[in-house]
Amino acid sequence: MDIAGSTALVTGANRGIGRRFVEQLLERGAEKVYAAVRRPESVGDLDPRITPLYLDLLDEKSISEAAEAARDVTLLVNNAGISTGARLLGDGLDMVRQDLETHLFGTLRVIRAFAPALAANGGGAIVNVLSVLSWVATPEGSGSYSVAKAAEWGMTNGVRVELAGQKILVQGVHLAAADTDMMAGRDVPKADPADVARAALDGVQAGALEVLVDDASRFVKSALAGDPARMYSRSSGD
């Protein structure tokens, strides 16, 4: 897909990886970028090609109103997300539900609302920002986040199949860590969020179904084909 001349919508566009997506899209010649956010005033300095839109993944009405206002979208970037940090056994199920409501149901709501417009516009692309934790649970990570990202990965594949034939590329982007508010205070190697956006958009231009941003994602993906002990030996005390 050609990003030059496209009309894109990025969720969670006010900070972190989402903000970098907006910058990269403009650099690559997108004609218009809807910055879909919970607080439109947080979008900041406005390039005339940016249109802020109110969209909350947990508010179905805001999503249908955004889809009504942005019927010209050809590239949808589902980036918005949270990390409650909840453990599956030690924390309340309400927190686990919150992760799932946001990453799985929230993102799916957005895709359901925008897919008809993409199809009507002759096709395009949907980018879902997933995680290495879609594929592995770690003692340092949150089990709840991992479940939500695994579900979002499955949803990404399912939507891809359902949209086959409508010329819509559905891409999953996996990364371990990027230097954003979500990872503040975590002492691990972090990618520049601009590089995450760059890799994903390179993938869109190349028609890639999947983008693995870092070595950790590449390692975990390859390890899935082997004995799980390769990834979980640490957790079992070996």
Ligand SMILES: NC(=O)c1ccc[n+]([C@@H]2O[C@H](COP(=O)([O-])OP(=O)(O)OC[C@H]3O[C@@H](n4cnc5c(N)ncnc54)[C@H](OP(=O)(O)O)[C@@H]3O)[C@@H](O)[C@H]2O)c1
């Ligand atoms: N950073 C990492 O290391 C990392 C690793 C793997 C995957 N990811 C994924 O990358 C994506 C972006 O993460 P990030 O690191 O850029 O996070 P971030 O800096 O914490 O930004 C999160 C963004 O999502 C928005 N958001 C949260 N809940 C929302 C909701 N209910 N409705 C609409 N917008 C909502 C936030 O809006 P407000 O400003 O209104 O809060 C913010 O714009 C997420 O899907 C995350 O799971 C991140």
